[in-house]
Amino acid sequence: MDQKRLLIVDDQVGIRILLLEVFATEGYETFQAANGKTALDIVRLHSPDLVLLDMKIPGMDGLEILKKIKEINRSIKVIMMTAYGELDMIKEATDLGALMHFTKPFDIDELRSAVNAQLDEGSSSRYASGS
Known part of the structure; x- marks a missing residue:
């Protein structure tokens, strides 16, 4: 089964580390970016399935x-953090x-559930596991 890719975009390193740990444990290939330029480079290179995007990022x-x-790839799912x-x-x-x-x-559990729900969509339900 292909590993789902997740990109975390937040200028706060503590939040990035927390989310990286949480989602690496869930088995996702996880990328991080502290700013818009890095985020968009990762989107172009790795085409993540889902982006967790902080609303307030310095610069862009x-x-x-x-x-x-969405201009690069409309099908990438985005969840905002505000x-x-x-x-x-x-x-x-x-x-x-x-x-x-x-x-x-x-x-964090609500966020994890939301991400899992979005990334599970379209993958076979036989991979679903109980809590």
């Missing part, structure tokens, strides 16, 4: 990165094709 913001990801109070941006992100958002500080 999350909405801009989201637009560019700080409290960015609701106007969330609406725009959804319009641009983001699936959903998690507000920081998020519940």
Whole structure:
């Protein structure tokens, strides 16, 4: 079975490390980027199945990165991570094709479940395992 690829885009190293550990344990091939340029290079090179994208990234913001990801490959799924109070941006992100958002500080198990649910879609249910 092909390993699913996940890209984590966040300028906070602590969050990247936490999410890398969580999703490596889930068996995903996991990439990380601290900024938009690196994120888009990884999208072009490795074509991840799903991107966890922080809304507030210095330089190129999350909405801009989201637009560019969708220009490169529309089928890449994107889940936004937002700080409290960015609701106007969330609406725009959804319009641009983001699936959903998690507000920081998020519940890591909820995030993991959401990612697993998105990445399980289309793969055979016989691989599904109980909790």
